Amino acid sequence: MTDFDITIIGGGNAALCAAITAAKSGARVLILEAAPKAYRGGNSRHTRNFRCKHSTAMYPLIESYETDEYLADLLKVTGGKTDTALARMTIEASEECLPWMQEHGVRFQPSLSGTLSLGRTNAFFLGGGKALVNAYYRTAQALGVEVLYEAKVTNVQLDHDRVSEVVYDHAGQTHRISPKAVIVASGGFQGDTDWLARAWGPAAKNFLIRGTPYNRGVVLDDLLKQGVTSVGDPTQCHAVAIDGRAPKFDGGIVTRLDCVPFSIVVNKDGQRFYDEGEDVWPKRYAIWGRLVAAQPDQVGYVIIDSKSLDLFMPSVFPPIKADSLPELASKMGLPADALQQTVDGFNAACGDTSAFHPTELDGVATTGLEPAKTNWARPIVDPPFYGYSLRPGVTFTYLGFQVDDNAQCSTEAGKIRNLWAAGETMAGSILGQGYLAGFGMTIGTVFGRIAGREAAKYANSREAATFANSREAAKYAN
Amino acid sequence: MQTDLLQEARRQAEICNACRYCEGYCSVFPALTAQRAFSDGDMTQLANLCHNCRGCYYACQYTEPHEFALNLPAVLAEVRHDSWESFAWPAAPARLFQRNGLAVAIAVALGFAVVFWLARVLAPADGVGFYTVLSHSMMVAIFAPAFLFPLVSLAISLRRYWRETGGGSVSFGDIGQAFGAAAQMRNLAGGPGDGCNFEDEDRFTQARRHAHQAVMYGFLLCFAATSAGTLLHYVFDMPAPYPLWSLPKLLGIPGGVLLTGGAVLMVSLKLRADRALGDAGAWGGEMGFVVLLGFVGFSGLALVALGQSGLMPVMLALHLGAVLAFFLLTPYSKMAHGFYRMAALVRDARRQRA
Numbered sequence: 001m002t003d004f005d006i007t008i009i010g011g012g013n014a015a016l017c018a019a020i021t022a023a024k025s026g027a028r029v030l031i032l033e034a035a036p037k038a039y040r041g042g043n044s045r046h047t048r049n050f051r052c053k054h055s056t057a058m059y060p061l062i063e064s065y066e067t068d069e070y071l072a073d074l075l076k077v078t079g080g081k082t083d084t085a086l087a088r089m090t091i092e093a094s095e096e097c098l099p100w101m102q103e104h105g106v107r108f109q110p111s112l113s114g115t116l117s118l119g120r121t122n123a124f125f126l127g128g129g130k131a132l133v134n135a136y137y138r139t140a141q142a143l144g145v146e147v148l149y150e151a152k153v154t155n156v157q158l159d160h161d162r163v164s165e166v167v168y169d170h171a172g173q174t175h176r177i178s179p180k181a182v183i184v185a186s187g188g189f190q191g192d193t194d195w196l197a198r199a200w201g202p203a204a205k206n207f208l209i210r211g212t213p214y215n216r217g218v219v220l221d222d223l224l225k226q227g228v229t230s231v232g233d234p235t236q237c238h239a240v241a242i243d244g245r246a247p248k249f250d251g252g253i254v255t256r257l258d259c260v261p262f263s264i265v266v267n268k269d270g271q272r273f274y275d276e277g278e279d280v281w282p283k284r285y286a287i288w289g290r291l292v293a294a295q296p297d298q299v300g301y302v303i304i305d306s307k308s309l310d311l312f313m314p315s316v317f318p319p320i321k322a323d324s325l326p327e328l329a330s331k332m333g334l335p336a337d338a339l340q341q342t343v344d345g346f347n348a349a350c351g352d353t354s355a356f357h358p359t360e361l362d363g364v365a366t367t368g369l370e371p372a373k374t375n376w377a378r379p380i381v382d383p384p385f386y387g388y389s390l391r392p393g394v395t396f397t398y399l400g401f402q403v404d405d406n407a408q409c410s411t412e413a414g415k416i417r418n419l420w421a422a423g424e425t426m427a428g429s430i431l432g433q434g435y436l437a438g439f440g441m442t443i444g445t446v447f448g449r450i451a452g453r454e455a456a457k458y459a460n461s462r463e464a465a466t467f468a469n470s471r472e473a474a475k476y477a478n
Numbered sequence: 479m480q481t482d483l484l485q486e487a488r489r490q491a492e493i494c495n496a497c498r499y500c501e502g503y504c505s506v507f508p509a510l511t512a513q514r515a516f517s518d519g520d521m522t523q524l525a526n527l528c529h530n531c532r533g534c535y536y537a538c539q540y541t542e543p544h545e546f547a548l549n550l551p552a553v554l555a556e557v558r559h560d561s562w563e564s565f566a567w568p569a570a571p572a573r574l575f576q577r578n579g580l581a582v583a584i585a586v587a588l589g590f591a592v593v594f595w596l597a598r599v600l601a602p603a604d605g606v607g608f609y610t611v612l613s614h615s616m617m618v619a620i621f622a623p624a625f626l627f628p629l630v631s632l633a634i635s636l637r638r639y640w641r642e643t644g645g646g647s648v649s650f651g652d653i654g655q656a657f658g659a660a661a662q663m664r665n666l667a668g669g670p671g672d673g674c675n676f677e678d679e680d681r682f683t684q685a686r687r688h689a690h691q692a693v694m695y696g697f698l699l700c701f702a703a704t705s706a707g708t709l710l711h712y713v714f715d716m717p718a719p720y721p722l723w724s725l726p727k728l729l730g731i732p733g734g735v736l737l738t739g740g741a742v743l744m745v746s747l748k749l750r751a752d753r754a755l756g757d758a759g760a761w762g763g764e765m766g767f768v769v770l771l772g773f774v775g776f777s778g779l780a781l782v783a784l785g786q787s788g789l790m791p792v793m794l795a796l797h798l799g800a801v802l803a804f805f806l807l808t809p810y811s812k813m814a815h816g817f818y819r820m821a822a823l824v825r826d827a828r829r830q831r832a
Contacts, residue, residue: 038541038542107669109502109669113508114511126537127499127533127536128499130538130539131499131533131680134536134680138680252539253539313496314514316496
């Protein structure tokens with residue numbers, strides 16, 4: 001195989017932004033993507049938008065969204081667990097990414113129906129993240145980037161302050177290469193449910209993974225064991241509550257359920273456990289993953305009646321439907337008496353519902369109920385009744401590489417001369433907890449481009465050439 | 479219509495409705511996301527609105543090997559063809575020609591045979607130009623019914639379509655909007671994108687859109703040329719042959735060039751495209767139809783070129799035979815899609831207005 005200057009591990013948005021940037025600087029780039037072609041792109045294939053700072057309207061974004069507001073939105077969800085300087089740099093850089101993305105084949109569309117609230121802040125990809133990934137692969141390959149699918153990296157060998165070797169399996173054979181520079185852009189470890197269970201506890205075995213099964217954290221684990229500096233809580237993952245019937249992996253966007261605010265949610269014993277009307281969806285979307293994970297068997301059940309059915313976005317599976325609550329309980333495997341009691345208690349605690357407003361905090365609350373429902377509390381009385389099961393759906397893990405503003409990785413001893421990281425695998429540097437819609441793609445694009453630029457700069461440098469020559473000489477000397 | 483097919487299309491549409499990532503590609507998705515539940519009529523309308531640009535397929539996270547196994551362009555193509563078969567009048571020939579290129583070829587050969595035989599048996603004693611082969615009145619006697627039959631047949635079919643999809647009343651604005659969409663082939667433009675995905679997987683190109691427009695405008699020019707000739711003959715008492723600088727030829731020659739070139743390009747694109755993203759069972763019938771259209775254009779041009787030579791009678795019989803077959807097959811071939819598509823676009827304009 002030809003000698004490549006830069007090897008990029010991973011094949012999603014960050015990897016592709018890095019590959020395109022590096023290839024345009026004249027570097028010879030190899031992408032090692034663990035997934036087969038049909039599933040290439042990691043979690044990027046499930047994404048839909050890019051959160052973008054902008055001072056004036058720029059298609060498809062309207063009005064303006066300035067750095068301070070963007071940063072404030074971020075700090076709200078991370079509860080301050082953010083490297084503010086790095087976050088500010090990322091937000092500032094997002095603005096010039098939008099035209100760059102378009103130049104490299106990405107197409108945008110106006111905000112999707114049902115997401116109009118994001119039309120100012122988030123640029124939606126025409127066709128979603130897989131279309132973006134497709135466009136970037138075409139662009140990268142036209143620039144001469146080589147892509148290997150089903151190429152699983154097993155070892156990135158550190159030798160003091162540099163990566164000396166990358167080992168990967170492809171087509172039944174083990175390959176060892178020594179590129180001048182390496183970029184890790186292979187996501188988190190949520191695809192490895194054993195690891196999740198070790199980190200979170202055995203309950204994690206019941207979690208569903210919303211994205212790719214190929215993010216198994218092999219390279220992350222390998223490099224952390226060799227002393228690369230990490231960031232992010234190693235035990236935590238971002239989880240939302242999704243349809244319990246969703247596939248184990250790769251269910252993506254269609255498995256989300258937006259009906260919780262109009263419902264009561266019970267556990268498998270038919271008992272409520274949290275205020276379903278705490279805040280507007282999707283602000284409260286994220287906490288329900290955690291709430292359901294804390295219930296027995298990590299499962300919850302949403303109960304609504306016919307008057308609420310059309311108030312939320314449809315999801316992939318139709319709800320379970322019954323003409324009476326006992327029938328619904330039996331169809332859903334819930335104790336009928338307990339469910340009836342819970343619903344009766346809830347209905348009795350509901351008051352005047354005339355102020356009900358589905359898209360605002362309407363203050364239509366229960367009285368004397370524990371836990372209370374503080375908004376949208378309408379009695380569940382109008383058959384047919386509908387139910388969905390809920391399970392935690394893991395989106396990503398927080399553990400990753402600590403990088404500097406050049407996307408460069410380090411150990412305790414200092415910078416690693418030829419190792420950079422981009423995308424989910426370093427997002428913990430900025431996102432300590434929580435999630436802000438469209439920010440993952442912002443981190444991936446900004447840091448992918450930086451990593452590509454820096455890796456190419458290094459690969460074209462005298463240092464890299466000298467090192468490559470000495471290694472070559474050493475090889476012959478042996 | 480086939481209920482299992484409609485059910486499968488409904489399953490896929492419901493998944494699309496929960497995702498909505500493809501909303502910007504074409505008219506299908508805004509029409510789809512406007513609803514929560516899909517009746518058979520809704521599915522028929524969506525299927526006829528789909529132009530098979532395939533943008534949504536290549537963008538889809540849920541195509542095989544994913545267990546949701548979405549292939550919306552294919553299932554809508556199947557529903558579309560199924561709907562045409564069920565609306566066709568008389569129904570019997572629909573299934574045969576829709577799906578079978580060989581049947582189209584046999585029909586064309588029969589068209590040739592009929593015209594050759596008539597030319598031989600009823601050779602006129604006098605006449606000028608083409609009319610030495612077949613008299614004008616004989617041509618009218620053959621082609622007037624062959625032209626009127628498809629119009630009657632399609633009118634009945636479209637009425638059935640309108641009823642099934644709950645069409646309701648139509649405004650001039652709706653019709654104007656539909657013609658505007660067809661004139662620019664907006665639904666093959668990929669929204670704010672760069673055309674459709676057809677001959678080279680997920681690469682966006684304008685090739686199919688341009689090929690389609692060449693065929694469509696070429697056909698319309700040829701049709702205008704024939705109409706102009708008819709007017710000159712009856713209204714202005716100016717029978718054929720017409721000189722180069724006459725309306726029939728000024729319209730017909732560019733029309734023939736566009737029609738032939740467009741059909742050749744379309745055939746080459748269809749050969750490269752993935753058949754599994756359309757109704758694979760109808761591929762042969764569609765291909766037969768495109769070849770036939772191309773041949774109508776090409777033989778017309780050849781007739782212009784060879785009009786003065788000894789080959790003219792043969793060319794004339796070939797051209798007229800092809801035209802005859804084309805007209806008679808119109809309600810049963812891919813040609814019908816133009817009429818259903820217009821109906822679907824009008825129906826969609828009405829939905830947007832409502």
